[in-house]
Each structure stands twice: as structure tokens, then as C-alpha cells.
Amino acid sequence: MVVGAFPIAKLLYLGVRQMSKPVANRIKAGARRSEFFKNYICLPPAQLYHWIEMRTKMRIMGFRGSTIKPLNEESAADLGAELLGEAVIFLVGGGCVLLEYSRQAANSRRKEEELNAIVTDLQTQLAELTLTTETLDAQLREINRRLISLPPAIKK
Numbered sequence: 001m002v003v004g005a006f007p008i009a010k011l012l013y014l015g016v017r018q019m020s021k022p023v024a025n026r027i028k029a030g031a032r033r034s035e036f037f038k039n040y041i042c043l044p045p046a047q048l049y050h051w052i053e054m055r056t057k058m059r060i061m062g063f064r065g066s067t068i069k070p071l072n073e074e075s076a077a078d079l080g081a082e083l084l085g086e087a088v089i090f091l092v093g094g095g096c097v098l099l100e101y102s103r104q105a106a107n108s109r110r111k112e113e114e115l116n117a118i119v120t121d122l123q124t125q126l127a128e129l130t131l132t133t134e135t136l137d138a139q140l141r142e143i144n145r146r147l148i149s150l151p152p153a154i155k156k
Helices: 008-033 035-061 073-149
Strands: none
Touching (some): 008 073
16 A cells, blocks of 8 residues: 655745744734834734724714724834734734745746657557558568569569
8 A cells, every 4th residue: 555745845935833922922022122123113003993983883883084093102112022923823824834835836837848758658658559550561561572573483
């Protein structure tokens, strides 16, 4: 019984994805501690996300012209850190999907090239066999022509 190859690439991708969660958590913790990271990396996307979310909710509920208060700094920092962590996990997952796709595409390309090589080889063999058949046919016609041209006395 033949056993398939161990999917080491898939296992590696799974390991990378699992490792991205603790890395994202560490990034979140660092974002909460660092003032620069908090003010310039976490707060702007969090405030934008809050503004879009609240604007959408207000429109759904029928409040069109309402002004939206920005989040306080602590809530915005937490939301920004969460968004950043989710973005890291999403990017790692997307990268894994992209790598798997490119690996599968390379495998299918290799298999297609092998099939093309086999088809080319078979076409070459067919051409050689056709040439051999034509040669044998010509030789058979030549032998028949010579046989017919023999005098009748020799035939008996």
C-alpha cells in the first residue's frame, strides 16, 4: 500500500498561522504601552473605524445629520490594538493562502509540462512509426513489382 507524501508545507502553514496569534497579542500589548505606537499607529485607524461604524449605525437607524463624538484615548488605543492584531492575523493567513496557491499552481504547471513532454514524445514515436510503415510499404510494393516482372517459367 502506497502512502501519500506527508503534507509538510500545509503543516508549516498551520504552524505559522498559529504563531501569528501570540505575535499579534504581543504587538497589541506593545501598542498599548508605547506612546508613539499608540498615538500614530493605533489611534487614527481606531477613530476612523469608530466614525465609519457609528455613521453606518446612525444611518440605519434613521439619524442622518448627527455628529459623532470620537472615542476616548484609552478605548481608541484598545480598539486600534485589536484592529492591528486582527490585521496581522489576517495578513499572515492571506500570505499562507497565497503561498499555498502558488505552490499548487507550480505543481499543476509541472504536471502539465510533464504531460506535454509525454504527448510530444508520443507524437515523435507516431511519426517514426508512420515513416517505418511507409518504408515497409514501399519495400513490399517493390518486391511485388519484381515478383510480377519475373518470367513465367521461373515462377513454377
